[in-house]
Amino acid sequence: MLILLPPSEGKQPASSGEPFNADALQFPELNAHRHQLLDVLAEVSRGGDALEVLGVGKSLVEEVTRNIQLHREPAAAAHSVYTGVLFEALGYDRLDANQQRLADRSILVISALWGAVGFADRIPAYRLSMSVKLPEIGKLASWWKPKLTPVLNERAAGELVVDCRSSTYAAAWVPAPGQTVGVSVFQLRGGVRKVVSHFAKHTRGELAAHLLTRGTEVATPEELLAAARERWEAELVPGTARKAHQLNIILPEDHAFRAVG
Template identity: 65%
Template structure:
């Protein structure tokens, strides 16, 4: 089982530690593409209109400036750098050592800067969204869509892929639909369902935690994933097609 996560918008910067090394990251086939994005990001972040190009406000100017020196910034494991609603709900720090090893093996983060990384890969804090277009790369979702399939195909072969990504990050890689389950979260009140956003992030984080901390064998099929989810939530499985992945709908009471 692989759990696909988006990065968090906010990052917790490491206060000490060595800078990152591309050669130490998983999926080394992506290193040439990563190098191109790193250089393009540093160039854009040093420009007078960097905030506008990266789609952020003045309050994030220091984070954008950090983009210009990522090769010198301290690094930390991705599970430490990424923060926010989903990652708080996942709660890596409160896991046992055995559960952390399972999370390190299961989680793949699809990233605008790195393409794809594992949970224990050491990275610096940075500011870049998949919806951004850089002059040297174009739109990053389209850029990574050219590079990720070859790098991830062998790694994902035979695995059940639990897709907890947001739409912009899902656009960067479409895994095999027959082995992929997209996680949707709805709130139901008086028989009416509505899509939720904040609670969706939280629930996806809780689901990821449940899958790596529960006893027993990791789910290997969409049906087994449904049963695992139903241990904690009301949930249903919508079967996929030859071109469309399965969908796990988690239903929260209103």
């Protein structure tokens, strides 16, 4: 079982600790590309048009400034750096030790800066989205795709891939359709299914937590459907030779998205 997550836009900086060690990250074969991006990102973040290039507002000047010296910033485990709706719903700190080890082994966060990192990989907080177009690099999803594909194809071999990414991050690596299940979230409104957008992250986080805590890993799309039905109304749309399977989670009309923790 391999669970793919997008990063959060907001990130929690580590208050103390050593800087990141690239050689200790998963997929060290990506390190040359990571270092190239770190250098380009630092140069962009020094520029007068940094906010425009990175697509952020003036309130995020401090985060952009941090990009200049990421080699010296304190690092922390990715599961504590990434914050927001999905990660709060997943609740790494609420997992027991065995479940946390499963999370560390099973979860990959697809990242604009790092390519892909595991939940236990130590990274600094940074500001960079996969939708950004950088000088010398171009659009990051397109730049990463040929670099990530052979590395992540090898990592995913023989695994069921549960894809909880947004479309921006999904563009950076397309796993084999036959072994992949995308996750969509709908809510009934007036008896009609409506796509859930922002708060779909919450349900995807809950799904990830459920898969980590139920005691048995899922290995097929059908097993994933059965696991989802333990908590939600759900259906599986079979894939094709070119299109991944799709798990649709359907929330009731009275469903309320509540903060957890």
